[in-house]
Amino acid sequence: MNHPPPPRRRILSVIAAFAVLLGGVGLAPAAHAADRGVGFGTWAPLSRTGWHGSMKVGEVHTYCIHPGLPVAVGTTTDHGTTSSVNGLTAQQLVAINHLVTTYGQTDDPVQAAGVGWAVKAIVDLDTTLHSWGYSGDDLAGAIDHIMRRASPENSAAVQERALRYLAEAQAVPVPRSGGAMTLSTRADDPTRGALSVDVDAAATGTLRLDGAVFADSGSAERPDVHGGGVFEIIAAPPVADEGRPYTVRATGDFTVRSAAIRSYSTPGQQESAGPAEPTRFTLSAVDESPRPVRFSPRIATTAEIDAGTFVDEVTFSAADGIWPRREDGSFVVIRATANVYRTGSFPAESSEIPSHLTPVATLELLTDPASGAGTYTVSSPPLPGPGVYTAVWSVSRVEQDAAAAAHLPPEYLWRERFASPSQTQQLAPPPPPDMPPPAPAPTPSVSPPAAPARLAATGQDRASAASLGGAAGAILAIGVAAIIISRRRSTPRH
Structure with a gap:
């Protein structure tokens, strides 16, 4: 049979009743007549077997949390969800809430009785064991002690359910909210x-x-x-x-799942627990820093040599059409550089720069934060002399400042081909200086030659006649000398 409520519980019941009486002054909890739920035993405040199952308040099945108090057959007050009731711990509350929520809302009397016994055992095992004259310390024995009178054919099933539910509930951890x-x-x-x-x-x-x-x-x-x-x-x-x-x-x-119960009380009678609403919470997250827009800048170039310098028109664009902006709306600034090489003749186009070449000049530009993509003109210092010049432009992530590097993929490098036609120009040697025409030789101041005297017979001029005369004279002299020698040889010597 039911024991009378202990003095402390009697005081709590009086307080609860007094609160109900003052309900018209403030916002009173909702009151309902408690009805018999499902289970086994006698539905009466006091009886030899007690009531072992649920009490129904409205549409909610509730279960007693004060073993030994009279069954709540009177007007029951709904106090709402609470996590502070009769000194129950968070572990006890979450275990009770688990059972009355998961298994307690049922029309199966065996299941309801199993929940009722498990809940009472969680709240106060000693009182649960001994409230109806059982002297042992085994929950199954205490259940059988009562169920042999209330419903002997269901005793074993109720014991099995109660022990299983109790073990399951005691293993439910107190949930972490948030x-x-x-x-x-x-x-x-x-x-x-x-x-x-x-x-x-x-x-x-x-x-x-x-x-x-x-x-x-x-x-x-x-x-x-x-x-x-x-x-x-x-x-x-x-x-x-x-x-x-x-x-x-x-x-x-x-x-x-809340470590709480829906609390119900009936003045002078049982207090019971119904399912508590789940604990609800909202979490949020935001990027620690804004995500940069990644892109792949590209360059198209057209070069010429003007007045001994290498002049390049460099057109920047984005491979995907989007040039990123900073948070202030200005365009990301990209740095591009080019090395200029000189060869003696037009080199073959290649993806690699010949290893024996060294740059003779360097070009550099920074894109305009006001425009981003577009065409820029850059000139080299004076070139060192005649030859074939080619520039190779590149954009590398490692050459950018931190603000720009964030917008380029890791290891990003774009580079032109060596000796591409648009980047190869020849500086020819200058032509030799113009020479003035040679001055005419001065005319000697001599008298014009006399007209040559010609011989009537031969038509020869005087010079020719003189030459012939000389030859004739020589022959004549030789002849004279020969005659003289001959005469001397023929004259008798004395």
């Missing part, structure tokens, strides 16, 4: 990253992304998340931002 969420960005690709969720393993909820989608589903919402985890995301730059850095945000709405 948690944390963080967003991360992959270093090699800001459009990729992850959402990490740290909540109680028993928590369930829905995740939502702003500015990204979940990589495995392509959706910005992920329902039915159980416990925490790491979820890969894809965060493409928004088109409307025109290349500005962008930020991803995430929210999560979660529920977890």
Whole structure:
């Protein structure tokens, strides 16, 4: 039979009753007549067997949390969800809430009786064992002691349920309310990253992304998340931002079993527990820093040699059509450089620069933050002399400042081909200086030669006649000399 309530509980019942009487003054808790639920025993305040099952308040099945108090057959007050009742610990409260929520809302009397015994044992095992004359210390024995009178054919089933439910409830950990969420960005690709969720393993909820989608589903919402985890995301730059850095945000709405009960009381009679609403909480996360828009700058060049300098028109563009902007709206500044090489003849185009060549000049430019992509003109210092010159432009991530490097993929390097036709020009040697025409030789001041005297007979001129005369005279002299010698030889010597 039921024991009378202890003095402390009697005082609590009086206080509860007094609160009901004052209900007209303030906002009184809702009061309902408690009805018989499902179970076994006698539905009466006091009886030889007691009542072992649920009490129904409205549509809710509730279970007594004060073993030994009379059954609540009177008007019962709903005090709502509470985590502070009669000194019960958070572990006791979450165990009770688990049972009355998971198994207690039933029309099966065996199941309801099993829940009732397990709840009483969680609250006060000693009173539960001995309230109806059982002298042992075994819960199954105490249940059989009563059920042999209330419903002997169901005694074994009620014992099995009660022991199983008790063990299960005592293993339920006190849930952790709240948690944390963080967003991360992959270093090699800001459009990729992850959402990490740290909540109680028993928590369930829905995740939502702003500015990204979940990589495995392509959706910005992920329902039915159980416990925490790491979820890969894809965060493409928004088109409307025109290349500005962008930020991803995430929210999560979660529920977890409460370490609380829905508390009911009946003046002078039983207090009972119904299912408590889950504890609800919301988490949020935002990128630690804005995600830079990655791009691949490209260069098209046209060169010429003008007045002994190498002049290049350099046209910048973005491979994907988007030139990133800074947060203030200005365009990211990119640095490009070119080495100028000289050869003796036109070299063959190649993807590699011949190893024996060294630069004779260097070109450099920075893009305009007001315009970004566009055409820029840059000139070299005076070239060292005649030859064939070719420039090779490059854009490297390692040559950028930190603000610009963030917008380029790691290890990014773009470089022109060596000796591309648009970048190869010849500087010819200058022509020899113009020489003045030679001055005419001065005319000697001599008398004009006399007309040659010609011989009437031969038509020879005087010079020719003189020459012939000389020859004739020589012959004549030789003849005279011969005659003289001959005469001397013929004259007798004395």
